Amino acid sequence: MSEREEPAGTEAGGEPWPSRLYRHLKHVGVRQMAFVPDAGHAALIDLFCADPDVSSNVLTTEEEGVAIAAGAWLGGRRSVLLMQSSGVGNCINMLSLPVIGRFPLLMLVTMRGEWAEFNPWQVPMGRGTQAALEAVGVRVMRADTAEDLVETVESAAALAFDADQQIAVLIGQRLLGRKKW
Amino acid sequence: MTGNMSDRPRLQRRQAVAAILRDRGDTLVVTGLGSPTYDVHAAGDHDGNYYLWGAMGGAALVGLGLAQAQPGRPVLVITGDGEQLMAMGGLATIGVAKPRNLAIVVIDNQHFGETGMQASHTGHGIDLAAVAACCGFAQARTIRTPAELEELCAGLRAPADGPRLFVVKVEAANPPRSLPSRDAVHIKNRFRAGLGLLPS
Numbered sequence: 001m002s003e004r005e006e007p008a009g010t011e012a013g014g015e016p017w018p019s020r021l022y023r024h025l026k027h028v029g030v031r032q033m034a035f036v037p038d039a040g041h042a043a044l045i046d047l048f049c050a051d052p053d054v055s056s057n058v059l060t061t062e063e064e065g066v067a068i069a070a071g072a073w074l075g076g077r078r079s080v081l082l083m084q085s086s087g088v089g090n091c092i093n094m095l096s097l098p099v100i101g102r103f104p105l106l107m108l109v110t111m112r113g114e115w116a117e118f119n120p121w122q123v124p125m126g127r128g129t130q131a132a133l134e135a136v137g138v139r140v141m142r143a144d145t146a147e148d149l150v151e152t153v154e155s156a157a158a159l160a161f162d163a164d165q166q167i168a169v170l171i172g173q174r175l176l177g178r179k180k181w
Numbered sequence: 182m183t184g185n186m187s188d189r190p191r192l193q194r195r196q197a198v199a200a201i202l203r204d205r206g207d208t209l210v211v212t213g214l215g216s217p218t219y220d221v222h223a224a225g226d227h228d229g230n231y232y233l234w235g236a237m238g239g240a241a242l243v244g245l246g247l248a249q250a251q252p253g254r255p256v257l258v259i260t261g262d263g264e265q266l267m268a269m270g271g272l273a274t275i276g277v278a279k280p281r282n283l284a285i286v287v288i289d290n291q292h293f294g295e296t297g298m299q300a301s302h303t304g305h306g307i308d309l310a311a312v313a314a315c316c317g318f319a320q321a322r323t324i325r326t327p328a329e330l331e332e333l334c335a336g337l338r339a340p341a342d343g344p345r346l347f348v349v350k351v352e353a354a355n356p357p358r359s360l361p362s363r364d365a366v367h368i369k370n371r372f373r374a375g376l377g378l379l380p381s
Binding site: 031032055057058059060061063064065066067068069070071072073074075076077079093094096097100101102103 | 211233235249270376
């Protein structure tokens with residue numbers, strides 16, 4: 001179920017985007033990571049979970065990660081939250097906390113339901129992801145190529161951690177590649 | 182199910198929370214929305230308190246993030262049965278994360294007190310301490326008597342092998358509200374300043 005074709009953004013010989021994101025997030029001081037898995041995040045999850053300097057938390061539902069990120073910031077740590085688009089719907093009321101408390105929040109959201117999606121159950125939340133986030137006050141950025149994704153996450157991390165913003169970066173399904181079944 | 186134990190005298194929530202916080206030392210406190218937030222404020226406002234006024238189901242998880250970020254400080258979450266019931270999955274997440282410096286106290290009046298005292302699941306026999314025990318908490322107990330409460334207070338600051346959860350059964354009453362600031366940014370910056378962290 002978790003198998004995918006090689007991500008479209010991995011050039012021959014080039015560093016794949018998950019490790020570029022990992023290096024940048026480490027560079028800006030991220031020490032906590034929380035996730036509900038998605039195949040598109042698998043490599044990034046593995047990199048963080050193997051890092052003894054990062055507290056990585058597997059979640060039962062994505063909203064837990066929103067609260068963990070706020071607690072981490074209260075204690076002086078920067079964090080990142082990984083999920084797929086279906087998980088955004090699970091987060092909405094919990095996002096009240098970072099929005100009203102102006103807590104830095106960096107969410108990386110892999111999209112489903114929008115590009116070569118074969119599972120119709122993914123479509124409604126995929127269609128609603130950006131609107132739902134914006135409705136509750138989270139700023140949405142989006143990338144559809146590996147190059148753009150790395151720059152977008154760099155920008156999003158600065159906005160989150162330096163400007164106290166709540167940011168979700170949507171990672172386009174086209175970038176992630178068609179899921180193999 | 183018969184879980185209401187209505188024939189037994191119950192602890193009073195304000196006195197119980199005041200006793201738990203009496204010798205708090207350098208404990209950092211996160212409160213769940215509604216009465217626990219008022220109870221903690223009534224026990225004395227403190228820079229080391231983070232009061233939630235919403236984000237139901239978030240208190241224990243804010244506590245987890247804080248405990249991981251501040252491993253040298255005891256972190257105490259004081260919340261209600263309704264708030265913790267919304268985060269039963271979070272007990273599994275905390276059980277996996279195994280922070281040694283996190284304790285959760287559920288002030289359990291077996292009702293949703295903020296909204297008209299509708300009976301909650303704990304009043305129907307659902308046992309949050311048993312859930313926490315199944316989730317691998319190092320300690321999980323239900324407190325019903327003043328003697329048990331004193332024992333809890335004495336042991337709260339002792340080193341632990343992992344996360345702990347204590348259900349404190351209290352009378353279903355709404356004492357006068359004691360309202361902390363609702364300015365979440367102010368409380369955040371005050372809390373961080375107390376840890377020597379600058380506003381960004």
